[in-house]
Amino acid sequence: MKLKHVRPYQLRDATENSRPLLIPAGCIETHGPHMAIGHDTIIVEEICQRIADQIEVLIAPSFDYGPTGYALGGPEDGTIDPDYAAFGTYVKSILRNFLDMGFAKIYVIIMHQGMEAPLALTFKKAAAELTFEQVLAQGHPPGWWGDKDQMGKVGPIWGKIEVHPMILPTASPPAGGDHAGYNETSFLMATRPELVEQDRLDDNAPWYCRQDEEKNSWTANVAHGQKMVDAVVKAWVEKIEGVS
Numbered sequence: 001m002k003l004k005h006v007r008p009y010q011l012r013d014a015t016e017n018s019r020p021l022l023i024p025a026g027c028i029e030t031h032g033p034h035m036a037i038g039h040d041t042i043i044v045e046e047i048c049q050r051i052a053d054q055i056e057v058l059i060a061p062s063f064d065y066g067p068t069g070y071a072l073g074g075p076e077d078g079t080i081d082p083d084y085a086a087f088g089t090y091v092k093s094i095l096r097n098f099l100d101m102g103f104a105k106i107y108v109i110i111m112h113q114g115m116e117a118p119l120a121l122t123f124k125k126a127a128a129e130l131t132f133e134q135v136l137a138q139g140h141p142p143g144w145w146g147d148k149d150q151m152g153k154v155g156p157i158w159g160k161i162e163v164h165p166m167i168l169p170t171a172s173p174p175a176g177g178d179h180a181g182y183n184e185t186s187f188l189m190a191t192r193p194e195l196v197e198q199d200r201l202d203d204n205a206p207w208y209c210r211q212d213e214e215k216n217s218w219t220a221n222v223a224h225g226q227k228m229v230d231a232v233v234k235a236w237v238e239k240i241e242g243v244s
């Protein structure tokens with residue numbers, strides 16, 4: 001179920017029953033001549049929907065405008081790079097709102113630049129800061145950790161917001177990453193085929209489209225994409241249900 005679609009009683013039902021909130025986080029970034037520039041967010045949205053088809057979760061509206069560092073071209077190429085401080089403030093404020101809504105478990109899911117890059121670190125930093133700030137915001141006194149009785153009243157504070165790569169370790173292989181190459185092109189072909197035009201690939205296509213002689217943007221295919229999607233969704237369902 002999409003958070004945007006719920007009515008208040010459905011939100012209450014979700015939080016009272018500890019349904020997790022999934023947050024797709026990505027960016028707008030050029031992905032070669034053949035792929036949609038929103039791929040890194042779109043593929044997470046598609047995975048989240050498939051998870052929601054199997055288990056009860058809510059899907060938050062996406063964070064579309066993550067940091068890119070203009071590593072793959074500028075605005076004229078279809079890449080956006082936001083003010084990082086402004087993005088960080090915005091991310092933290094919305095995560096705080098989700099905690100205040102009553103979500104006990106929030107998963108931020110990322111398919112862009114890895115877990116040590118600005119996008120993932122922005123979410124991790126906000127989550128870490130909120131972990132402590134929320135305790136005081138709930139009225140617990142400074143020094144709560146040093147006082148055993150107070151610590152008991154606060155309860156467990158860790159792990160309410162987790163930040164993970166979309167491809168969890170148990171899904172790889174078959175799933176793998178790259179930039180607009182064999183894997184990402186296949187991912188999009190399997191989920192949103194109308195957003196891929198392989199016939200736009202020509203001799204001018206960037207190097208990252210041809211990272212491998214055999215496995216490249218030209219040879220990307222639905223079968224490989226579907227295999228990766230199935231593995232990624234299975235890994236997430238197992239993680240959320242506590243199997244792994």
Ligand SMILES: [Zn+2]
Pocket residue numbers: 031039040111112178179180184
């Ligand atoms: Zn990408």
